[in-house]
Amino acid sequence: MTNKKQSVGILGAGISGLSAAYKLSQNNINITVYEKDNQVGGAIKTNSKNGWLVEEGPNTLMVKSEAVWDLLRDLNLITSSIEASKTAKKRFIVKNGQPTPLPMSLGSFLTTNLFSVKAKFRLLKEPFISKSNKEDESIADFITRRLGSEPLDYGVNPFVSGIYAGDPKTLSVKHTFEPLWKMEQQHGSLLKGLFKRDRKNDSPKRALLSFKNGNQQLPQTIADNFRKSIQTETNIQSVVKNDNKWIVNGQQNNSAFSEEHDVILSTLPAHLLPTIFEDSIFKPLNSLSYAPLSVVALGFSDEQIGHPLDGFGMLIPEAENRKTLGVLFSSSLFPDRAPESHHLLTCFVGGARNPDLAGISKKGLQDIVLSEISELLNITGKPVFSHFRFWPKTIPQYEVGYDHILNQITEIENLKTGLFIDGNFRGGVSVPDCILSGFETAEKIQTFLNGQ
Numbered sequence: 157m158t159n160k161k162q163s164v165g166i167l168g169a170g171i172s173g174l175s176a177a178y179k180l181s182q183n184n185i186n187i188t189v190y191e192k193d194n195q196v197g198g199a200i201k202t203n204s205k206n207g208w209l210v211e212e213g214p215n216t217l218m219v220k221s222e223a224v225w226d227l228l229r230d231l232n233l234i235t236s237s238i239e240a241s242k243t244a245k246k247r248f249i250v251k252n253g254q255p256t257p258l259p260m261s262l263g264s265f266l267t268t269n270l271f272s273v274k275a276k277f278r279l280l281k282e283p284f285i286s287k288s289n290k291e292d293e294s295i296a297d298f299i300t301r302r303l304g305s306e307p308l309d310y311g312v313n314p315f316v317s318g319i320y321a322g323d324p325k326t327l328s329v330k331h332t333f334e335p336l337w338k339m340e341q342q343h344g345s346l347l348k349g350l351f352k353r354d355r356k357n358d359s360p361k362r363a364l365l366s367f368k369n370g371n372q373q374l375p376q377t378i379a380d381n382f383r384k385s386i387q388t389e390t391n392i393q394s395v396v397k398n399d400n401k402w403i404v405n406g407q408q409n410n411s412a413f414s415e416e417h418d419v420i421l422s423t424l425p426a427h428l429l430p431t432i433f434e435d436s437i438f439k440p441l442n443s444l445s446y447a448p449l450s451v452v453a454l455g456f457s458d459e460q461i462g463h464p465l466d467g468f469g470m471l472i473p474e475a476e477n478r479k480t481l482g483v484l485f486s487s488s489l490f491p492d493r494a495p496e497s498h499h500l501l502t503c504f505v506g507g508a509r510n511p512d513l514a515g516i517s518k519k520g521l522q523d524i525v526l527s528e529i530s531e532l533l534n535i536t537g538k539p540v541f542s543h544f545r546f547w548p549k550t551i552p553q554y555e556v557g558y559d560h561i562l563n564q565i566t567e568i569e570n571l572k573t574g575l576f577i578d579g580n581f582r583g584g585v586s587v588p589d590c591i592l593s594g595f596e597t598a599e600k601i602q603t604f605l606n607g608q
C-alpha cells in the first residue's frame with residue numbers, strides 16, 4: 157500500500173507534468189506542481205481577443221489512443237472538443253511558387269505535378285531496395301535511399317518543418333517517423349509494409365481536435381482537478397538530495413523558498429536539467445538541441461484573400477527558398493477563430509531551417525511573412541489583425557544518435573533513486589504523446605512508492 161504521507165514534487169505544469177499529476181492525484185498521492193509561469197499549459201497557449209482566437213503553440217491534437225479519449229471523457233471535454241473541418245484533409249505544398257494539393261489517392265498521385273514522371277517511376281523500384289542494417293539514419297538519407305530525392309524535397313521536408321520545425325538531414329527517422337522505419341525493418345519495403353498494414357476494425361477512433369475555447373482549455377481543465385496543489389509563479393532553481401529527501405529550491409513571489417519531497421518528477425526542458433541538478437551525469441542532456449520558432453498570426457477580411465483557403469494549410473519546402481515554413485488556414489480548420497467574414501492565418505518562421513530568423517523583431521517577421529504569403533495566397537493589403545509569439549527553445553530535435561540521450565536518462569533514473577524524468581524530449585513531442593508519457597511515468601512513480 158502507498159504511504160499517503162509520501163509526497164511527489166512535479167516540476168513544470170506543461171501537459172507532461174499535468175498528465176502525470178492528474179493520474180497521481182486520482183490515486184490519492186500527495187502532489188505539488190511547481191510552475192514558473194503564471195498559468196498552466198506550458199507550450200499550449202491560447203490567446204483570445206476581439207473575436208480572434210490564436211493558438212500560440214499547438215493548433216491541432218491528433219487523438220488516436222483510447223487512453224487520451226478516456227481522459228477527454230473523464231474531464232467532460234468531449235462536448236467542448238471540435239473536430240477539424242473535412243476540408244482539413246486537403247493540404248497544399250508550394251511547388252514553383254504555386255500552392256499545389258498533396259495527392260491523397262493513387263489517381264491524384266498519378267496526375268499531380270508535385271512530382272515528376274521520373275520520380276513517380278522511381279517509386280516502383282522501392283520494393284527492390286534492400287533494407288539498411290544501420291542502427292539509425294537521418295530522415296533525408298532514409299527517404300532518398302528508398303524513394304528518391306523529389307519525395308524528400310516536396311513530400312517529407314515540408315512535413316518535418318511542420319511537425320518538428322526540424323531538418324530532415326539531422327533528425328533520426330527511427331525516432332520521428334517510427335512507422336516508416338518499422339515498415340522497412342519488418343517488411344523490407346515501405347510499399348510492401350503499406351499493403352500488409354494491419355487494418356483492425358476495433359482500433360480507437362482517430363480525430364484531429366481542438367477545443368471551443370482553444371487548446372489551453374485542455375491543460376486548464378486537467379489542472380482544475382488539483383488546483384490547490386499547483387504553485388504558479390514559482391521558478392525552480394536547484395534540486396538536491398539530502399538523506400532520503402529531495403529538496404526543491406527556488407523563487408516564489410520574489411522570495412526564496414525550499415520544500416522537500418520523497419519523489420521528484422521533472423518535466424522541465426532537458427537543457428535546464430544540468431544546471432538545476434548540478435551533477436555531471438546530466439551534462440549529456442545539453443547535447444539535445446531545440447529549434448527556435450516564431451508564430452505569426454495574421455487576420456484578413458474576406459475580400460483581401462484571393463485563395464479559397466480550402467484545406468489544412470500550406471507547407472513551403474526548403475527547395476522553394478522562402479523564409480516562411482508554413483501557414484495554417486486556422487479559420488478554415490475550426491469555427492470561431494476569426495470574426496464574421498474574416499480569416500485567420502497562422503504562419504511559422506525559423507525552426508532548424510532558419511534559426512536566426514525566429515528571433516527578429518515583430519515588424520521584421522510580419523514584413524517577411526506578409527510579402528511571401530500575399531504572393532502565394534493572392535492577398536491584398538495589410539492584415540487587420542496580428543499576433544506574435546517567439547519560442548526560443550520549445551521543440552526538442554530527436555536527432556540521429558538520440559538513443560544516447562534516452563540511455564542517459566534511464567541511467568540517471570537508475571542512479572538517482574526517487575527521481576523521474578519526463579517531458580516532450582522523451583516520449584514524443586506531440587501533445588497526445590506527452591499525455592501518454594505522463595500517464596506511464598505516473599504508473600512508474602506509483603510502483604516505486606508502493607515498494608517503499
Ligand SMILES: Cc1cc2nc3c(=O)[nH]c(=O)nc-3n(C[C@H](O)[C@H](O)[C@H](O)COP(=O)(O)OP(=O)(O)OC[C@H]3O[C@@H](n4cnc5c(N)ncnc54)[C@H](O)[C@@H]3O)c2cc1C
Pocket residue numbers: 167168169170171172173190191192193196197198199200212213214215216217218390391392393423424425428449451547550551578579580581584585586587588590
Ligand atoms: C509553436 C508550436 C506548435 C506546436 N504544434 C503542435 C501541434 O499542432 N500538435 C501537437 O500535438 N503538438 C504541437 N506542439 C508540441 C507540443 O505543444 C509540446 O511538445 C508539448 O506541449 C510540450 O509539453 P511539455 O509539458 O513536455 O513541455 P512544456 O509545455 O515546455 O512544459 C514545461 C513547463 O515547465 C515550466 N518551467 C520551465 N522552467 C521552469 C522552472 N525553472 N521552474 C518551474 N517551471 C519551469 C515551463 O514554464 C512549462 O510550463 C507544438 C509546439 C509549439 C511550440
